[in-house]
Amino acid sequence: MTDSPHPLAIPPDGRHSRSGRRTGDQVWLRDPSPTLLAAIAVGLVVVVLASIVGVFATPRRPDLPPPIEGQAILASPTKAGLVTEAPAESYAPPSVSFSNRAVAPTRTAAPTRRPTPSSRPTSPKPTPPRPKPPVVGPGELAPLPASREPRLRSHGGGPSTFIDFVNSRGSTVVVHWINYDGRRQQYAVLRPGQSYRQQTYVGHPWVVTDERGRGLVCFEPGRQTLRAVIR
DSSP: OOOOOOTOOHHHHHOGSSSOOHHHHHHHHSSOOHHHHHHHHHHHHHHHHHHHHHHHOOOOOOOOOOOOOOOOOOOOOOOTOOOOOOOOOOSSOOOOTTTTTOOOOOOOOOOOOOOOOOOOOOOOOOOOOOOOOOOTTTTOOBBBOOGGGOOOOOOOOEEEEEEEEEEOOSSSHHHHHHHSOOEEEEEEEOOOOOOOEEEEEEEEEEEETTTOOOOEEOOOOOOOOOEEOOO
């Protein structure tokens, strides 16, 4: 006869169950299915992508130029006609800009200087007026400048002729013959207004000087008798 279970008998504790029986929680932890692993991996990828997108989607503050003394920098452009005053004190940390690089100073072209002349331009000196050739009247010898005297000297072979010397100056003059050596030889002294006739030869020059011996004019005789007017 077998013993039937007593109605008041206490059921056996689960701890004494068969060794081969496993609970559901132990199976999920020890032997996860491939579908569960795939779901976990997809969830991790979604979380990482969401964090990355959140970082790059935040609006970046535009880089601002370095502040100028006495002015405030605004992060966003102000509307026309609206002026925003900078706060007197700010405890916020300064914004970091990645464009604050050392900028090489720009060289400004030096102003070109006009060359200053070392000395004032000298005005051209007025050329002294050339002396007008004396007017030779009819029956007069053409006068020669006194500077021609060093190159004058007498040479023979010319015919005999005459010269009428006329002193039209206001001072006394002296008449000289230039000999064959080119030296003076005195012949006459004429006071103002005086005149005289001198016999000579063609090719014999004459020079008229003042009382101090300064040459005034020279004459060369012609074949005809002409006047030598001393002006």
